[in-house]
Amino acid sequence: MKQLWTLLKYNYKSLYGFHGFKYSWKYEKEKLYLNFFIYGLLLFLFYNIFKVYIQINEFLYYNLSLTREQNLMIEGLLNFTFLLLLTFGLAGSYISTVSNSRESNYVMTLPLKPWQILLSRFVPGYIFQLLLSLFVLMPVFIINGISSNKPFSYYIFAFIITVLIPVFPMVSQFFVFVLIQRAGYFFGKREVANITALVTNIVFIILLKEITGMQNYLEINKNTNLSIIKYKLFRLTDLSNIFYPVNIAYKVITEKGIISFKYLLFFIFISLIGLILILELLSKSLVYIISRSNEINNKNKQKVYNMERLFFKRQSKVMALLQRDIKLFYRDSTFVIYGFAMTLIIPFLLIYSFYSGMPELLKVISNIEKDLNTKYFITLITTLVYILVGGFNMIASTALSREGKTFYFLKSLPINPQEYIKAKLLHCNILSIIFGILTCSFSFFVTGLSLICLLLAFIIGFFILNIYFSIGLFCEFCIPMLNWENPRVVVRQNINVLISMVLLILFVILSINVITKISKLAIYMPYIAIGLGIITFAFYKFLIYFGTKRYYEIS
Structure with missing residues (x-):
């Protein structure tokens, strides 16, 4: 376990670039201070964005609570978080699964089991998706808890849901990335494997969105008198028909007492099942990918750096x-x-999201009178x-x-x-x-x-x-x-x-x-x-x- 912890720290620092801080602190302090200044400005910008996001949540929750529809907001944001992790969180999973030569050489020297290597790749990407989940969900959970005088157990359950909800999109992303990369490495084409895995995951997201039936739902309800806010939230809640784990998470938040606790136990159970599945089914494939990556790197190393041969070939x-x-x-x-x-x-x-969500707006733009x-x-x-x-x-x-x-x-x-x-x-x-x-x-x-x-x-x-x-x-x-x-x-x-x-x-x-x-x-x-x-x-x-x-x- 000591080697696993070492590899976890290495991958975490590698994924988020903390190795550079240590080097800059020793040898380039002036540059490090400048980095801190820039990051301070970005944190200040992020703080203001988060502050505005909280105010928007308060406004939406207050207006929906007037008609006792505040649960609509919770369900909509749970589905939005799942979509956000599937799309924007894709970057963290992609970088976590794709190997580079330095990391591969380091990993293969440690006496680790295959599942430990996969877990060390899973955790850094999970941290990125966890931050997204905390940013989106925690404000509305806290607002709902304070406004409704929820017990302390509600906050514990909400925190557990926020922590575990990134597991499901990451499991699906790892399945796509690792299996397709293995297929690509089987033919000795590393670049094709990486790009194909990325494109396939994007196609998977699009198909997942299309089969939810959102377009038919909009056609049925487009003549209702719902406000724009409810209109958008209803579109998100319709995703619960396919995102079954999100539906369970919604029950944990909205139900009370022992019923909420039962749903929580079931949510934890299926989260662990998903994690165990990728550890059992994908760990050996990931080790194969790392070993093949080392072989291809060694073959291509001379081709990449031999500039003199390129000069002779090209005028x-x-x-x-x-x-x-x-x-x-x-x-x-x-x-x-x-x-x-x-x-x-x-x-x-x-x-794609703009077009699929508002196709009628694009028609209006295309038909607008084109004056100067x-x-x-x-x-x-x-x-x-x-x-x-x-x-x-x-x-x-x-x-x-x-x-x-x-x-x-x-x-x-x-x-x-x-x-x-x-x-x-x-x-x-x-x-x-x-x-x-x-x-x-x-x-x-x-x-x-x-x-x-x-x-x-x-x-x-x-x-x-x-x-x-x-x-x-x-x-x-x-x-x-x-x-x-x-x-x-x-x-x-x-x-x-x-x-x-x-x-x-x-x-x-x-x-x-x-x-x-x-x-x-x-x-x-x-x-x-x-x-x-x-x-x-x-x-x-x-x-x-x-x-x-x-x-x-x-x-």
């Missing part, structure tokens, strides 16, 4: 560097989930969506840091710093251009916007994103994080990632405020695009100058 060093950078980025699950997967999954799930101001707003909204999606991949803000100590090896090769910077910028633009085209295509089919406006939206978004990428690369050349032992530190403890994300979010918020107040900018949009092109070129030239200088100074 363009920029393309060779680009190919190498893409391999470095997509060989590790951490960069995949934060680069490609988060860029793809979050917009996809949001668009309307075209202006739709064009700018399309641009902002392109910027938000295209800039979310963190490729620029981790450009140098994800190299690690191999960056010093690169400096010994005959590489021009300008070629290195161009390769990094090209990599940044590959995903952003793809998602820009998808965003404009979606806007075209939904709104019927003209191709000229869509082209203008794409050009403006492209220039703004390249300015954003230049700033991210500039920060990386200023403060690169090259000395790390775990790639997750590059994402979670990298000050450049925080700066880039804050800049992106602030820019989108400020842009929304501007476009809603100034409508005369519509006639100046072509000139704005030209001006942004000039600014982008200036940023590019400055980045080339500064990056070339810093390339040789970094040590």
Whole structure:
């Protein structure tokens, strides 16, 4: 058990990047203080969000209690939590199940049983989903308890429900991830296994949502006089027909006395059954995945780092560097989930949820009269969506840091710093251009916007994103994080990632405020695009100058 506890701590620190704090405390205290300052700002923002969320819960509970329908809110939020854990919590389960080479080598040296290895992967992802569950459920449970003068046992039961409800979505996610990864590793295709497991889980979520019968329920009840609040809550409560554990949790909260206690015991029982099932059925498969991952890593190691062979094969060093950078980025699950997967999954799930929940709103938008101001707003909204999606991949803000100590090896090769910077910028633009085209295509089919406006939206978004990428690369050349032992530190403890994300979010918020107040900018949009092109070129030239200088100074 001592080895299991050691592995649990290692995986927990690895998943959430706490290894970086220990290193920074010893060797980079100035950077650590700056990280604490940024995290303090984020915690302050989170505190205000949580405060507003509590106020919203109080408002909803009060209005529903006037008609004695407060239990509707509890059932709706229980189902919403289950959906949230299935979708947003997917990231924690994905990173927990996907192995990287350093962790695999460390795990295989410990005298552990297969179920202990799986449990050590399950717990860190469970902590992430537990935090989501606490955030959503505890405020409404406390409000309900205080308003209804519930006994102390109610709070204990509510806490147990909150703690155990993440088990069910995680069990289903682990089944999908581990089994499909094993199938992929059987054919020796690690990347295909990881991506297929992720996509399959997303498809599973969509099918689960479709078979609940929500659309038919809406068609039957669309003419009722329910308020918007009740309308949305009724949609959520309808999910209880398929999320049976959520229905049991609802009974635990709303029933009284011995009946509530019986439902609680049954809820605990099925939670333990789910956990025991994955420990018994999936543990050997996970060990097989880890061992196959080590084999594939050893085979591919020479291919990834042998730059000189790439230079001989290709005349363009920029393309060779680009190919190498893409391999470095997509060989590790951490960069995949934060680069490609988060860029793809979050917009996809949001668009799908928006469309499936409010299809009539999209019809209204598509049939709206397209005057000059309307075209202006739709064009700018399309641009902002392109910027938000295209800039979310963190490729620029981790450009140098994800190299690690191999960056010093690169400096010994005959590489021009300008070629290195161009390769990094090209990599940044590959995903952003793809998602820009998808965003404009979606806007075209939904709104019927003209191709000229869509082209203008794409050009403006492209220039703004390249300015954003230049700033991210500039920060990386200023403060690169090259000395790390775990790639997750590059994402979670990298000050450049925080700066880039804050800049992106602030820019989108400020842009929304501007476009809603100034409508005369519509006639100046072509000139704005030209001006942004000039600014982008200036940023590019400055980045080339500064990056070339810093390339040789970094040590």
